[in-house]
Amino acid sequence: NAGVTQTPKFRILKIGQSMTLQCTQDMNHNYMYWYRQDPGMGLKLIYYSVGAGITDKGEVPNGYNVSRSTTEDFPLRLELAAPSQTSVYFCASSYALERTGELFFGEGSRLTVL
Amino acid sequence: KNEVEQSPQNLTAQEGEFITINCSYSVGISALHWLQQHPGGGIVSLFMLSSGKKKHGRLIATINIQEKHSSLHITASHPRDSAVYICAVRNYGGSQGNLIFGKGTKLSVKP
Numbered sequence: 001n002a003g004v005t006q007t008p009k010f011r012i013l014k015i016g017q018s019m020t021l022q023c024t025q026d027m028n029h030n031y032m033y034w035y036r037q038d039p040g041m042g043l044k045l046i047y048y049s050v051g052a053g054i055t056d057k058g059e060v061p062n063g064y065n066v067s068r069s070t071t072e073d074f075p076l077r078l079e080l081a082a083p084s085q086t087s088v089y090f091c092a093s094s095y096a097l098e099r100t101g102e103l104f105f106g107e108g109s110r111l112t113v114l
Numbered sequence: 115k116n117e118v119e120q121s122p123q124n125l126t127a128q129e130g131e132f133i134t135i136n137c138s139y140s141v142g143i144s145a146l147h148w149l150q151q152h153p154g155g156g157i158v159s160l161f162m163l164s165s166g167k168k169k170h171g172r173l174i175a176t177i178n179i180q181e182k183h184s185s186l187h188i189t190a191s192h193p194r195d196s197a198v199y200i201c202a203v204r205n206y207g208g209s210q211g212n213l214i215f216g217k218g219t220k221l222s223v224k225p
Contacts, residue, residue, distance in 0.1 A: 042118065042200070042215030058212060090157060103147065105157040 002026050006091045006106035013081040013113045021076040021109050023091035029104070031094045032074040033058075034066065036087040037108075043090065049074055081113045117141050120201050120216040127223050133188040135219045137201030140182065144204050147213065148175050148186050151198040160186070160199075191223045 006023045013019055025032065030051045035043040045058030049068040063085055065077040074093075078085060091106040121136045137146070148160040161168050161175040163184065168175050172191075177184040188195055198220050202213040 040217060042116075042217050043202070043213075044215075045212050048212075088155065092157075102159045102162065103149070103157075104159065108155045108157075110155075 004091055004093055004104050004106040006089075006109055008109060009107065010110050011112070013078075013111065015081060015083065015113060017081050018077070018079050019081065019111075021078070021089055021091070021111075023074045023076065023106060024072050025074075025091075025093040025104070026072065027093060027104065028071060029093035029095055030071070032068065033092045033094075033103075034064070034074070034076045035090045035092065036060065037090060038087050046076065046089075078111075083113050085111065086113045087111060116216070117205075117214050118201055118203055118216040120199075120219050122219060123217070124220045125222070127191050127221070129192060129223055129225050131191050131223075133191050133195075133221065133223075135186045135188075135199050135201075135221070137184045137186070137216055138182060139184075139201075139203045139214075141203065141205050141214070143179075143182075146177055146184050146204075147202040148184075149200040149202060151200060151218065153197065157200070188221075193223045193225050196221055196223050 004025045033048040034046040037043050044060045046064050047066040049055045052068050052071050055066050055068050068074050089109045092103050094103045118139045145164045147162050150160050151157045163177040172189045174187040198218040200218045201216040
């Protein structure tokens with residue numbers, strides 16, 4: 001199994017550009033999440049989804065959008081990139097956290113906004 | 115004050131040593147997770163605890179709900195254990211998605 005696959009691994013954007021980080025999982029998990037990790041800080045939740053067609057904001061959603069048209073895919077859209085969005089982004093998935101508790105993470109996407 | 119505090123922030127050990135990483139939290143929780151982040155950046159889930167103790171190979175995780183404290187122990191440490199270990203809690207009554215993460219403990223095991 002591929003698990004959680006996210007692309008691209010690295011990207012440099014100019015201020016004001018837009019892009020989409022792709023995330024796909026092949027484990028039939030209902031729950032999917034996008035986190036950002038800044039140096040010296042804990043992971044912060046951007047958006048999450050509990051199933052196809054359902055998304056909700058996390059702790060730091062401003063400047064981002066998501067969609068969940070299928071169980072497998074959960075893309076993260078950055079509109080009008082800003083230097084504050086320079087970070088490492090992780091996509092993750094799980095069954096309901098009460099059920100197994102195990103989170104599966106993608107390899108991360110390092111984004112730099114200049 | 116952070117809701118999840120880990121100690122130490124950095125830890126250097128010699129191969130074979132017994133290692134303990136601590137996590138204290140200030141909120142009521144329904145579960146606590148231990149994660150491992152490899153030097154290359156990938157994150158792997160190690161344990162989820164809601165009470166007591168779990169063991170997997172050389173790793174042992176314990177939690178004391180009354181004291182709001184968890185420990186991750188590594189027995190017979192090895193250089194391949196070098197990584198950042200992250201504690202995360204699910205706030206009781208919080209949304210499904212929102213784990214609160216500690217900043218991590220960076221472990222370096224020297225041969």
